[in-house]
Amino acid sequence: MKVEMFGLSLPEVKPGDDLARILVDSCVKEAGGIRDGDILVVTSKIVSKAHGLLIKVGEVKPGVKALKIAKKTGMDPKMVQAVLDNSDEILFAVPFMKLVEKGLINIECVAQDKERAYQAVRKIPCLLIVRRGGQIYSDAGLDFSNHPEGIASIPPEDPDEYAKELREEIRGITGKEVAVIISDTEVAPFVGSLDLARGASGIEVVSRKFGELDRYGKPKFGGVDHVANELACASALLMGQTSEGIPAVLIRGLKYVKSEEGISSYSLSSKTVRAIIKEIIKQTIRITGIKSILRLMFSLTI
Structure with missing residues (x-):
């Protein structure tokens, strides 16, 4: 099996832009067009940009609860209020700055510029882990990177529906059947970050091979790959996290099971x-x- 991945450089996406058309045009340039069976992994951020899911944090008015949380965490009260406005409940708080100060997290081993790293930590001294629409997010998924100062993107409320809509629009333009995954970067336990699939359409999200026979005829305890997450992680190697300018990846050649299910099909209730x-x-x-x-x-x- 041969699998190819094409990083898609896109122009700056603005509210109201035709994201499907932009992606199709980039696929023509980078991969000779879109083919049946291709998979498009698209960052949540550009979906939010295209749909105008943006906020000016400076204009947010913090309430009493946000002020109390900000006092206890050292966070910007307006940021706290923005998190509260875009989440269902706070599950727990990660005192990131305190972990760094106590030497429990060595920020220097994952940074090229020590001073810039500490500036970033001081800006976000604590992470609020929240539940939002059946999924877990840090700081409600608000994303300030690659936006003008003070602007943040908000994740789509129903990522599966946005993925389905984008898939249908691409089919309308090209006549091709593809799968679409909406990805988002999230904090990984203890070190680093991982890209997760937040929404999906046209692909079986989780492989259904639990109990299938192995090469020796024994039922396998396992075999349930989170295919959508694995594709999101693989795509992140091309996307990068800072100034790479590749917010979408085309994956070609992978054999997968087509499905109308989404990420929400596997969400667990509280x-x-x-x-x-x-x-x-x-x-x-x-x-x-x-x-x-x-x-x-x-x-x-x-």
């Missing part, structure tokens, strides 16, 4: 997540005893 955590804790207590849980809880409080 009630389900709580029930899963409860069962994990109960089983852990049965195996290691309640003292292990108490020790863990105590270690988190000191």
